[in-house]
Amino acid sequence: MNAVSKAVDPVWGERDVTSGKGASDENFPVGSLLFARTNRAHVSAYYNFARVIDDMVDNAQLSAEAKIARLRGMEAVIRGEAEAPQRADAQTAVILRRHLLQTGVPLETATDLITAFCQDAVKNRYQDWEELLGYCRFSANPVGRFLLLLHGERAETLPLSDALCSALQVINHLQDVTSDLKTLDRSYLPQDMLAADGAKVEDVLLARSKPGLRHVFNRLLDEVDHLNRQAAQLPGLVRDRRMRAYCAVVVALSHRLAARLRREDPVAGRVKLGRVDVLLALLRGAKALIG
Structure with missing residues (x-):
């Protein structure tokens, strides 16, 4: 054994942390x-x-x-x-x-x-919707901006892209509401919404959603629907034909995921898109590609 061990880098640590997660873990077609x-x-x-x-x-x-x-x-x-x-x-x-x-x-x-x-x-808790949107501003919106700016799109597309990306981020929080708390002690459910409906963060660890928690989900989905209505205008403003088709697909996926979360319980099991959802979204993209 060496008398002097190698010092651990204070920035990078000892080892690579890359996981095995891939594009299939995302709500949008990354390698489209x-x-x-x-x-x-x-x-x-x-x-x-x-x-x-x-x-x-x-x-x-x-x-x-x-x-x-x-x-x-x-x-x-x-x-x-x-x-x-x-x-x-x-x-x-x-x-x-x-x-x-x-x-x-x-x-x-x-x-x-x-x-x-x-x-x-x-930070593992969020006080209200505005605080959650502030998080989405940095965690999700840059992705859409990167794609649009890469394709040379105009500045007027960016706010609509922000709405779409924020909607998808909140949808993802709802999909992972149990696993986030269980594995990371992290919850993105607004504390004021939980308190108003007599619900607790820990309710996501039950077998199924209690009425108060379900109401919180629905209130968040109301906000998502509002964002999705804004985002629906995005494909019509995108000039690049391929990017326009991509945006149309992602907008459709966001709408369909939100609808599924209305019908299904993310506490009982992770809510995912079905084959029909994906097919219909791709058809929307094909229509935008032709148009």
Whole structure:
């Protein structure tokens, strides 16, 4: 045994934290063939980076301080302020920076995600809808902005994309409402809504939703429906034909997931899209592609 052990890097720690999660875990078609071939590598670089920083903040073996240190390290690499070790997780930031500089897409579409994930490292409850929307502003909206700006879309599309991405984020919170609390002690259900309906965060650990909790879900879905109505205008404003089709598919998926969450109980089991849902969404995309 060596007398002197190797010091642990205070930013990057000892090991890669990349998980086995992939595109199938998302509510939107990440590696979509609807993207032009010339843009797919850019999208893949962005997705790989987003997946790694998500892995960092959800890693149960890391302390909050260690998570934030790694995330800030990734941010420094994206901004060109630091170098990354020759390791798969850290190198996703190196690769994405290269793609962002090549395409001219703002660095903030990556660093804003880090802002959200640093918040996840230390915050596990949300007081109200506005606070939850503030989280979505950093955790989800940058994804849509990246895709639209990559395709050269106009600024007027961005608020509608924000509405769509926020809707999908809240939908994802509802899908994972039990597993988030069970594995991460994290809940995105607004505390004021729970209190108003006599419900508790811990109710998501029961076999099925109690009436008060179900009402909270429905109130959140009312807000999602409002966002989805705004988002429905997005495809009509997108100029790139492939991106317009992609937006139409994602808008349809968001509407159908929200409808499923109205009918099904996310506490009893994770609510997912069925084959018919996906097929109908793809048909919506095909119509937008032709149009």
